[in-house]
Amino acid sequence: MNNKKKLSVRSLIVRIVALAAVIALAVILAVIGRGHTVYFDNKKLDADGTSYDPFYKVEVFVNDKSVAKLSEGDRGMVPVMGQDFKMVLHITPKKGSKKVGSAVSMKLPYNIDGIVLNLPALLSGAAEDVYMDEFIPTPTAEEETEDVVITDEFALPSDE
């Protein structure tokens, strides 16, 4: 009887530990698997009385892959996973000038889906709230049309 009680306590502990492990795994997955879309702006930005001029050309590499080639006023994007973001920028500041390489790494905010980075401001050492902004998508016409949801496959056609 006592043995049985011991066994059930042990199995209860094992179950609680297993459940806790699964919940912990789920939390870890939710953190490391969080997807963001990072947008790179090579645009002029005026903030706090300072003007950040765009570069002549910028090529953005993420995970050793070229993800965007930006001229003045261009925007590029890349979907990324997790909050640790690293990119390498090949910058041509002015027409005819030499290419300059720059590695940038930063923490992305967890709760923002689309993050806009203004590259001239970022590379000029501006504050995070200056170079970083949230991308708010405008719903497309397709998104605004209501889907016809068929829920009853046995439904008879109505007489209306």
Added chain:
Amino acid sequence: MNEKTMRKAKFGAFLSRASVPMMFIIICALCIPIAGLSPNYLVNEIVTRMGRNSFLILSLLIPIMAGMGLNFGMTLGAMAGEIGLILVSDWQIVGIPGMVLAMIISVPISILLGLFCGKILNMAKGREMITSYIISYFINGVYQLVVLYLMGSVIPIKHGSIKLPRGYGIRNTVSLLNMRQHLDNLIPLNIKGVKVPVATFIVIAVLCLVIVWFRRTKLGQDMRAVGQDMEVARDAGINVERTRIISIIISTVLAGIGMVIYLQNMGNIATYSAHSQIGMFCIAALLVGGASVDKASIGNVFLGVILFHLMFIVAPRAGAYITGDSMIGEYFRVFVSYAVITIALVMYETNKRRVKSMEGERLRLDQEKEGKDE
């Protein structure tokens, strides 16, 4: 003489078991040259579909082992998998972590649904298949209530690309572009133009090993005993009802995980219809592989996937070539999948009655013999 009769009976049993796969082999052998598809394309398609469907079909094996027939209730697990994927899509968890998280979310839902289904099936012993089929319709209604009305209003859904414009309910199609084929492409392998989803096959192989191992465990043995004869199993001290419920729960959980694997390959969720077809097609594929209502093996799963999907690929093209209308081929494959299920069920009932009448006949002969001896 006795040996000859036994051999004849064995051959007859083999023929009846192999008749459906043979029929499909003949159909495919006829359709492949007519369809005119390249071997490379066919192999590529078959390999992709094996990766996509095998896990789901394997989930049907355990209830068959427990004598509960073909689990039409696997649709319940599929719905749980879809709910997991919808939530994960809204939370923007992408790639493999997103897939695994969707699986984790689906498990408790699948367990609850499996428990409910198992309890009802215990009340309808001997009529498990039709009962599970109707349960799937009932739960589909509950699923629609959750997905169409509660998601967005009670369950928070943030993204406009998932939510209906009215503010609640999920759209007809949810994109899984950010996890599309992530598992399939995890270990890339390309053999002469044939893309092999190695990681998916590893997951399927692990499940096969688990099933083989499970059959040898105490619970697995109990399930087989229950499947053979519930009364004898009960007399042997096995908790029949509990064992049957566990088999349905395992099947439902595996179906949920299988649905996540299936949908990551497809790259989108047909929110209101993906699950309703999946049960039927998985069961048809298993039966095409030579399984029956009371006997199925891992080999049946793979043979079934190959033959059933080979027909799926070649039939429309062959139909278009023969009749000039590809829709004929579409009709053909749909009608064949339902026909296979019907034939299998009729054959099962016929065999059951034949065995019963043979037993009765033997009993009568024994009694006559005993009467003569006296």
